[in-house]
């Protein structure tokens with residue numbers, strides 16, 4: 203299934219290589235680095251993005267922070283931990299991965315072995331995610347009861363994970379099984395993760411698709427052209443309320459009105475049982491430039507005020523089911 207000729211993240215010979223997603227789909231440019239600061243900046247700029255991929259990159263970054271370090275290794279580790287934790291606040295996978303690496307570092311009596319041990323942990327997080335994506339995709343097949351037209355938002359595919367993706371992974375697996383007729387990919391304003399990234403992946407996978415502006419989803423549903431909606435998530439609260447790319451909540455409301463099933467696909471590392479409801483999820487606000495400019499070119503007035511939340515939270519009662527690597531969860535959600 204994963205016969206793609208690109209990858210989001212790969213670690214070899216002491217360096218992380220990542221595909222700069224800001225240049226896709228036109229340019230496939232890989233960045234190779236062993237500098238955790240470069241990885242932190244890559245996460246902030248969305249060169250590396252998508253909740254699971256952010257977590258994996260963060261784990262490698264924290265391991266790299268102690269590469270070739272002997273004196274003052276604890277201080278270096280703490281400094282890198284705080285820096286990477288500040289990159290993006292919503293995707294809980296970031297904090298999950300940093301937590302795993304921190305626990306591993308703290309349990310080491312001989313810190314001279316830190317780099318090797320932490321790197322192995324990061325590799326484990328990466329390969330676990332590959333497995334989880336595959337299982338999510340398999341578990342997701344149950345949501346298709348006929349050859350379907352599926353709408354998705356943002357990018358929850360190979361670019362956003364270590365493996366074949368979550369929402370796009372489910373779609374790709376179901377396509378292989380003959381259960382997907384076509385995909386509608388929301389363009390996903392403001393940074394076009396749908397029209398640039400999901401479209402890039404679907405094209406490579408040979409899955410029929412079209413892209414539409416986000417506000418065309420309503421009319422597609424009204425015309426009876428959408429059988430189900432599947433998206434990813436950045437953080438799922440203990441009650442199932444789910445944060446995902448801004449515009450996801452709109453889709454869930456539309457699905458409710460049009461009686462269309464609305465599913466979330468995510469690994470358990472995206473579930474934050476420490477946060478009771480969506481009200482407790484911190485939503486990142488992005489720079490106004492992402493709204494006022496396209497390709498650096500000003501499309502409105504510089505001094506206009508902007509409201510730019512990167513995510514919204516869909517209440518659990520609008521979610522038909524949550525597909526994880528463990529199973530397909532139905533309401534009332536208990537993880």
Ligand code: MRU
Pocket residue numbers: 248251252253254293355356357358359362363367368369395433434435436446447448512
């Ligand atoms: O701002 P982004 O591009 O990182 O937002 C990504 C999303 O909203 C994805 O849907 C989510 O992280 C799930 S990725 C498997």
